[in-house]
Amino acid sequence: MLMQSVLNATEVRANFGGFIDNVVREKPQFVKRNRDVITSFSLQQMKLLMEVYEITFEFEEQNGIFTGSIEQVEDIVSEASSLEELRNDLAKQLVDYAGEFYDSYREYIAAPNRKAHAPYILRVLLYNDVSEVAELLHG
Template identity: 45%
Template structure:
């Protein structure tokens, strides 16, 4: 049971205070009719999602390049070096995360993709590609 659930009408009346509280103090829960949702700052969300990282598996090919995959998303890439492979996989992860959000209802309701949601959010809240690369633990 959610305690301290705010009424949406009250939130609208003092929107600025609501945002200040969410960003600087704590997450907030809001109810509008039957609908309930949580508002959380990016800083808090980063902490909550910090465990949702990727394990990169890779192998060196006969031509000297490296091919790798991520353990959660069904993506693969190939690059001349391991560092470049990480960047390529990070780019692919961003592309997949954007696609997931574009078709959220479809992906979230698919049994084999539902568990991707926290990873998708963690990818999307990174400030840049280097942040996504940092989620890869080779």
């Protein structure tokens, strides 16, 4: 079924504006160039698809200090004087890591200890700032 609705890259180039309109206002599109097939989604469609990749953090409080980490990206840890401060710092570190991951995507996606981070990183990259990412974190 998918291969019947694949657009040819030449057709897309000839009507790029219409292609974008269809992706944004109607549905994802599939495009083939030679042997390669890609998919195109609007930002809203991607956010919807990525919702299943819930980002959670664990934390402990001891003597007024909150210590926590992102469960899906275990290298991200922080310490703060409040839960909200902890959430914001973890979000900032996650945004920084997402940028690093994206910049080195080819290497990171091939690394056994990092490739499982990819869907969570993609989800983070869909948002504009740290406060939006902090809202994604569930503790």
